[in-house]
Structure formats: structure tokens, C-alpha cells
Amino acid sequence: NRQFRLKRRPVGRVTRDDFDLVEAPVPTPGPGQAVARNLYLSLDPTNRIWMSDMDQYLPPVALGEVMRGGGVGTIVASNNPDYQVGDTVNGLLGWQDYCLIGAPGELFPPTVIPQGLPIPMTALMGACGMTGLTAYFGLIELGQPKAGDTVVVSAAAGAVGTVVGQIAKIKGCRVVGIAGGKKKCDFLTRELGFDAAVDYKAADWREQLKAATPDGVDVNFENVGGEIMEAVVERMNLFSRMPLCGMISTYNDANPPRYDLTPFLMKRIKLQGFIVLDFKDRYIEGSMQLAQWLLEGKLKAQETVVDGLETAPETLNMLFDGGNIGKLIVKIADA
């Protein structure tokens, strides 16, 4: 049972040396416990936040602890009637080959996925899972998009962004994605049906943003922060909405920037930060809707899958380098 244990808190980018990769025994379940064989690991920008000891929405990962991470696995042993051998489970299974479910300190018990669900396992972490739900609740509940609105989303070619843009299209909005590089921008407009894409790595990106939002911006689904966020805020309309989902451009910074709130006052912009966990009582509703759109062909589940648990620390950095399109996943073992 290979396990990545957090050795020290990363400074700047994550490195392999921030972890000990140890070989532990495969756990045997005690009373009320179960064991999952981990098949896929979800890599998320928030992994970087959990490694730090900044104020955050869950306790940071303690030094020496197995790195926390979402994933999908199969139950291989169980002393708990809620988990049957052969069940597929989805939850915080960690950066390891096997997860002991019901261990002391567990934050949330993994969820059993109903059998025979006609969606791929990887979509349980992406389009119909945590990142899809983030897009769904953040956009619908906080963004309140109406047909004809202009919706801008940053990190648009990523796991959350691709779903935000596609839902906004389903809702009849004009959708503008901001992403790094021509390849990602072409993907957004040609494959996902976005109305326009802004390449923030091009010298003229501010002009591109202006041209793409002739009627201003009604909803800014913010994933990035920094200069990109400030430029979109400049384009926002009176009484527009800004779900603040993430600020990936500054997660590696020890001293993140401070922002000017004046435009929020002058333009009466409704800004709300949120964490997908805020909507946990409605996950089933959200997943069902996302799965239905997926099966109807209205939602594409884009994914980047990298082989091998041992690659996890380096693969995580793909999120900060823009190496992924859609949900970033590490494959640990065959189903």
C-alpha cells in the first residue's frame, strides 16, 4: 500500500520532496470499518491549499499524515453493512493504494455509487462529481444566469470552467471563456460551443476581452483571481453577479495580492465566495441533472488522465502550468 505522506509544507510550487512515499501494509478493517482499493485519484487546486496551514475551510493536512485527495475506488473488505465488497465508492480516499474507511479522524465517509449507473467512473469526480457540482451550484445559485446574459468564466478549459460554460450555454447565455493558449481557446469555441474565448497569454488579451463582451458582463464565474479577475470586474455591469469559486493564480504565493473593492460598490456587484460543500445536501439533485445532460449529449465530460499514483506530486503541478484540459485525474489501478 503505497502512501504519500506530507513531509513538510511546500513553499511555492509543490515538489516531490515535500512528501515521503512509504510502503505501508494493506489495512484490515476493524469493527464498522471497510477497505477500498483506490482506482482513480482526483487532483484539485485545493490540494495545494490543504498542504498549507493558511486559514481554510477544512483542517490542513497534518505533517506525517497521508495526503488528502478525492478519488474513486472499489470496496475489497468490509465490516460495515453500508459498504459491500464490490461497491464503487467516491470520496476522500487519499493519495494511496488502499483507504481504510471509518478510520479515526475521517472527515466525510465515502459515498457508495448506485450500481449500473451509465456514466464512466472518471465522470464521478469530474463533470458529474465534485467539480461539476461546483460549476452547477456556483453558476445557478450564485450567478443566477438569465437567457441573454453574458457569462465570463476564467480557467475556462479546466474541470470547473468547461462545465460552467456548457451549463451557461444550456441556459441561453452568451459565454466567454478565458484560458491560456490558442489550443485551449479553439477547444472552447469549436468543441464546447462557447461564443468567444480570450487567450490571456496573448499580448492583446485585454482588447480580446473587451471585444468579446460588447454588452459588458452579467456573471463573472471567478476561478483565477489576480489581474484577470480585475480586468473582468472592469467589464462588469450594474447589479451583476460574481460567484468567487477560486483564485488559482495565487495559491502558490506566500503573500497573495489585496484587491480594490470600489467597483463592487459603484456597480453594486453581488460577490459571494462559496465552497461546493455548502451545497452537500443537494449533491444528488445536482449530480442527477449533470448526468442527465451528459447522457443527452448536452454536456461533454472532458478529462486529462495520467497513469500512476507515483506521479501525483508532479501531476498536481499541471494544474498550475495549465497542462490539463478538463478534469485532471491520476489512474492508480485497473477497475
Ligand code: NDP
Ligand atoms: P482546472 O482544471 O481549471 O485547472 C486549473 C487551470 O487553471 C489550469 O489548467 C490553468 O489553465 C489555469 N491556471 C493555472 N494558473 C493560472 C494563472 N496563474 N492564471 C490563469 N490561469 C491559471 O482546475 P479546477 O477546475 O479543479 O479548479 C478551477 C478553480 O476552481 C480553482 O481556482 C479551484 O480552486 C476552484 N475550485 C473551487 C471549488 C469550490 O468549492 N469553491 C471546488 C473546485 C474547484 P490555463 O492553461 O488556462 O492557464
